[in-house]
Amino acid sequence: MQHRSFIIAAGLCMLLLTGCSAPSKTESTDLFAMDTYMTLKVTAPDAEGLLQQASDRIKGLEDTLSVTRPDSDISKVNAANGAPVTVQPDTMNVLQKAMQIGKVSGGALDITLYPVLKAWGFTTHDNHVPTPAELDALLPNVDYTQVQLSDDTVQIPADAQIDLGALAKGYTSDAVMDIFREGGAQSAIISLGGNVQAIGSRPDGTPWQVAVVDPFAPSENLCILAVEDRAVITSGNYERYFTDEDGNTWWHILDPATGYPADNGLVSVTVVGTEGLYCDALSTALFVEGTEQAKAHWQKAQDFEMLLVTSDGTILLTEGLEDCFTNLSSMPVEVIPRA
DSSP states (O other), X not given: OHHHHHHHHHHHHHHHHHHTSXXXXXXXXXXXXXXXXXXXXXXXXXXXXXXXXXXXHHHHHHHHHOSSSTTSHHHXXXXXXXXXXXXXXXXXXXXXXXXXXXXXXXXXXXXXXXXXXXHHTTTTTOOOOOOHHHHHHHGGGOOGGGOEEETTEEEOOTTOOOOOTTTHHHHHHHHHHHHHHHTTOSEEEEEETTEEEEESSOTTSSOEEEEEEOTTSTTSEEEEEEXXXXXXXXXXXXXXXXXXXXXXXXXXXXXXXXXXXXXXXXXXXXXXXXXXXXXXXXHHHHHHHOHHHHHHHHHHHOSSEEEEEETTSOEEEEGGGGGGEEEOSSOOEXXXXXX
């Protein structure tokens, strides 16, 4: 009798141990936030719950980081007239990375460019070409080194304004990945506009196939990158632009040195790495830096990979992407060596 009781008890114990692991299932959702359409897909035991947590987190970060929402941290900093403002940890995390990339890129990424972006109408959707006099009045206040960070406070000059648009989606994709990993996901992929980030591989064990848009024909794909556990983030002159009455095209990635759209030989920059925030910030910085400086930046840092498309129609690819790259275009491909 005792032997039989032991067997039953052991059996119940095994049922409890094995029953606590629910089978994984794949779920996806779409939403519109941060002025872009987003798609989230995850394979996990509680996939639906993770998607809801991720959606809530995205909306919360939009409320915190948006430059156009009056109650956001960024709007409060911009309206403080030079006084210090206490901000949330998320805001401070993004600002610290912005300062870091600003420094290593020689100011190619500058979060104090917001007044110039407004002058072009890229934040208001009321586009027009500012006069040289307008830009000359605004550019003296563009200087990321004047942003002061201390513990949980931010202080900028009274005439300056900041915008985290070049980093917010990258930070958001990292935050979503954290939710998925903590929830037991071993396979997931999200697309936040031009920002793609993945956990692991596809459920069948093969790498994720991430398409990069052809900047000369945005309705078509330039190439496919096969990746696992990577962020793939692209910035290009085809994303937000307008054409003036004279037929000139102006895009939203501005050069902080001139106030005009960056025109340094590149039409698209794709950065591949492990951190969405880093890749997002770099894609903008490298676009502004231009072809030769971007090459030098990568060769010095070597903690990311990149794919550049030049204005004359050449694909420049870093060594680390050779094995995962499939060219879908007729453009020639050149590999950038590490040294």
